[in-house]
Each structure stands twice: as structure tokens, then as C-alpha cells.
Amino acid sequence: MTTNPAFELVVRRHGPSVLRMCTALLGPGPDAQDAWSETFLAALRAYPALAPGANIEAWLITIARHKAIDILRANHPVPMDELPETVVLPELTGKLEMLESLASLSELQRKVIGYHYLLGFPYAQIPAFLGGNPASLRRAAADGIKALRSQHQEAEEES
């Protein structure tokens, strides 16, 4: 491949899953929509310089992560350390479609998993967004991951 696909095809292919990621992190509504718009606008600006054949999905996830963090920062003016390191949930890597299964979790589970695994916040920082305490949030994440794993296994057995 000498060039990347037309940007329209990128939006068509990844638009819905990036919106699901933004919605999982920011809740449905204007914040998630803004994160989506900022993600694709930034992607469009940089797209001509993206190496042909690059992993577009991984690239979009990285941009969306930064945009979601920007919005969280704007909404929660709490002191926040440097941009957290990315710790991407292994099952989710390269499988943005899997985010759909996040919808089946409770809102707390979904958000803790999103903040910790997709945005990379340590559990100690998450109470600033969600309240509660680090230990209870860690438990919620563990329960959510367990539920995702069993769903994932079921899906694999079916296929």
C-alpha cells in the first residue's frame, strides 16, 4: 500500500468504536461527543504524515485517550500529575470493537476500567473523578475484568 485509505473510510470504520470508547470514559452526551470530534479533527490534521500501513486503530486510541484526559481535566480541576502512563488492557489491545462489551458492566465498573486501563490513571487518583476509595475502586475493576473475561471466553467458544 502506497498511501493510507481515504480519511472518510477511517471515520466510517472506526468512528463508532471511538465514540463507544469516549462514551465509556465520559458518559453519553456532549463530553463524549466533544472528545470524538477533537479526536478525529486532530487525526485529520496529522493524517497525511501518518506512515502508510500504520495501525490506524491504535493511533486513534492514543489520540482519543489524550482528548478524553483533556476533558476530564477541564471538568475536574484537581491537581493531576503528569500524563499517566498507558496501561492498555491486553484483551482490548487492537480490538476496539471489544469496547462494546464494556457497555454490559455497571457504570462504576466501566468507568474504573476505562480510567485505569485505557487512560492509565493509578487507582489512587481515580477517587478524584468518581469518589469512593482506591480499594473499593480496585475491587470494582477486578469484578468488571472478570465479567469481561468470561464474556470474551464465551465469544471465543462460540466462534
Place this chain on the structure above:
Amino acid sequence: MSELAMHEMDVLRQRLAERAAAEGLIDVSYRLVDSPVGQLMLAATERGIVRVAFAAEDFDAVLGTLAEKVGVRVLHRAAPLDAAAAQLDEYFAHARQGFELTLDHRLSSGYRLEVQLALPGIGYGHTASYKEMAALTGRPAAVRAVGTACATNPLPILVPCHRVLRSDGSLGGYLGGLEAKKVLLDLEQDRLADPSS
């Protein structure tokens, strides 16, 4: 996706295209229009209309070619193609014989471009042979090259390659299929609609 989610996605995509246009980030805008020769895809750069494609060409493949040859920032945006869509409607409604649109000929070059630039010289309702076009462009032996120039015309209908036939009057070829070529030729044989009626 649910209907609501699809609607949300449409709104977001439209908003993205408007912001991208405002920032000058679009290489190619495109839209689809319905016509008697099936759905057509129209594409424009900031210089003008760059491509008209028939459904038989596979629109996604055409978007890929535009990304490769013009620029990867291709987005669906109707506004830059509103005038072209309206004039095509008028043409198919027998209310227009020629097009007043700025064309971007960057997808063609050399002799092909020369032939394509000469094609609008064949008036509405008239036809010419491949041989006549070769003579007209000063290369009487280049009959095959004229055929290629017509077959690779990136702006069919607007640049009327459908008006070029074989010397024996048979249709020759057409990018949009012979049926489409026949529809266009028949359309141009019909009396123009009386604007006062």
C-alpha cells in the same frame, strides 16, 4: 448500531466535515446523487470538480484512488458539490444542455487530457466518431488513444465522452456501461423541455 446511534454518528460526521472545511483540512469533498443512470459520486477539490463516478466503478475504490492521487483527506461534504448536483438534475430533466462548472483536470495529462478538453466541442445532441476526434486533435492515426482517453475520462457526463461513437455508428465502450451511454444519448435526442410550460 441502533438507529439513534447511527443518527448521532451522522451528526458528528457532518460536524467534523464542517470544522475540517473551515480549517482548510479537506483535500477532496464528495457526495452521492441519484440519476437516471444510477447513483453517481461527485468529488471536488478546492480547484473544482475533479471526478464523476458511476456506481459500477465501486465508490470506495474511487475514494481510494482519489486518496492516492489527490490527497488522503477525503471527506463526505455536500456543499461544494451543490451546484454540480443541481446542474446534473437540470440536465437529466431536459432543462440544461451544457454545464457551467469549474473543473479540476488534474487526474488526466498528455494526449488524454487534450482529447478530454476537446470533447465539449461536440455539442449537445450531436455525436462524433473516435476517428473524427483523432483528426480534430491533430493526430488522425491516434484512434485507439482517443478510445483510451474516453474510457479513462475522470469527468463523464460533464465532459461528454458519451457523444463519441464508432465510425459505423455502434456505441463503442463506456465507463458507466453501455446502457448508461445509451440513456445519455437518447436523453439528448429528446426535445428540450419548454421552460415556459
